[in-house]
Amino acid sequence: MIKANPDPARTATKIGTFRWWSVSFAVVATALIVLLATQIVKSQPSGGGKSKTAAPAKSPLERGEYLVTILGCNDCHTPLSMGPQGPEPDMSRMLSGHPETMKLPPPPALTDAWMWAGTATNTAFAGPWGISYAANLTPDEETGMGVWTEETFVKAMRSGKHMGGSRPIMPPMPWMWYGKMSDEDLKAVFTYLRSVPRMKNHVPAYQPPSAPVKQ
Ligand code: HEC
Numbered sequence: 561m562i563k564a565n566p567d568p569a570r571t572a573t574k575i576g577t578f579r580w581w582s583v584s585f586a587v588v589a590t591a592l593i594v595l596l597a598t599q600i601v602k603s604q605p606s607g608g609g610k611s612k613t614a615a616p617a618k619s620p621l622e623r624g625e626y627l628v629t630i631l632g633c634n635d636c637h638t639p640l641s642m643g644p645q646g647p648e649p650d651m652s653r654m655l656s657g658h659p660e661t662m663k664l665p666p667p668p669a670l671t672d673a674w675m676w677a678g679t680a681t682n683t684a685f686a687g688p689w690g691i692s693y694a695a696n697l698t699p700d701e702e703t704g705m706g707v708w709t710e711e712t713f714v715k716a717m718r719s720g721k722h723m724g725g726s727r728p729i730m731p732p733m734p735w736m737w738y739g740k741m742s743d744e745d746l747k748a749v750f751t752y753l754r755s756v757p758r759m760k761n762h763v764p765a766y767q768p769p770s771a772p773v774k775q
Contacts, residue, residue, distance in 0.1 A: 620744075620747065620748040620751045620752075621748070621751050621752055621755060623745070623748040623752075624748035624749045624750070624751045624752025624753070624755075625752045627741075627745055627748060627749050627752070628655075628749055628752050628753070631738065631749075633655065633697065634649050634654065634655065635649075635682065636682055636683060636694040636732065636733070637655045637656070637657055637683070637694045637695065637696075637697050638650065638651065638653060638654050638655055638656070639653055639656075639658070639659050639662075639681035639682070639683050640680065640681050640682050640683075641681070642680075647680065647682075653759065653761070654698075654756060654757065654759075655696075655697040655698055655753070655756055656696050656697075656698050656704070656759040656761040657683060657693065657694045657695045657696035657697065657704075657761060657763040658679075658681065658683035658684050658693035658694050658763045658764065659681065659683065659761060660761050660762045660763065660764070662679070662681065662683075662684075664679065664684060667686030667691065668686075670686070670687065675687060675688060676688070676731075676732075678732075682694075684764075685731065685732055687731060688769065689730045689731055689768075689769065690730065690766060690767045690768040690769040691766070691767040692730040692731065692732075692733070692766050693763045693764050693765075693766065694733075694763070695763055696759065696761050696762075696763050697753050697756070698753075698756050698757065698758045698759045698761075699753070699754050699755075699756070699758045700758040700759055700760050700761075702760065702762075703759075703760050703761055703762045703763070704758060704759065704760075704761075705753060706758070708723070708750075710747055710750050710751075711724070712724045713746065713749075713750045713753075714743065714746045714747065714750070716729065716735070717735050717738050717739045717741070717746055718739045718746075719739075720735045720736060720739065727766070730766060
């Protein structure tokens with residue numbers, strides 16, 4: 561009987577057409593997924609420096625210079641002097657700390673509201689903690705950080721202890737924030753500090769408060 565056996569050629573064509581569509585669909589879908597994945601990868605922030613727009617990798621020295629610049633170490637460790645537009649850092653004394661030649665009168669009387677004072681150079685500071693003087697960060701052996709090791713520096717920044725182990729480092733040195741840097745960045749900062757011109761400048765010793773701190 562004809563009805564019992566439908567046209568075998570037509571059935572084959574139908575099956576063939578069906579397969580062709582499903583294969584095409586799979587190919588298009590795969591292509592879309594791949595395209596989407598590529599876009600997602602491209603839009604990720606480039607950590608590995610693979611992107612065409614990424615800055616070239618910096619050496620520890622360059623990274624250290626960058627960090628010291630943007631973290632404002634010069635703000636307190638390089639004395640300000642008066643320029644035509646107001647106070648400006650005296651880069652001939654870069655990172656050499658409070659100038660030893662500057663003789664200071666006793667700090668002004670401080671009250672609860674105005675409770676700390678700084679010199680015009682922004683290198684000496686008086687407050688409830690006593691008087692602190694920005695340290696000489698240049699590699700001079702006698703008056704700077706020449707005898708410091710990388711380990712001393714990392715310890716000092718992490719612990720807030722002078723040379724990583726003795727008295728507390730006083731305000732306004734923001735060691736508690738710098739101490740959050742990665743080991744790599746702290747070491748880069750130290751590498752850069754090692755490279756700056758050495759300067760002999762004997763910074764006065766920290767003076768504790770004369771009277772006990774008012775609570
Ligand atoms: C807001 C002012 C200020 C800024 C900014 C600052 N310092 Fe200091 N720093 C000080 C003062 C003040 C001292 C002295 C503190 C003391 O004698 O206890 C000091 C001390 C230090 C010391 C000596 C610590 C020790 O063990 O005695 C180092 C090292 C140092 N700073 C590094 C840095 C570096 C590196 C930066 C930038 C990443 C920086 N400082 C930014 C004010 C500052």
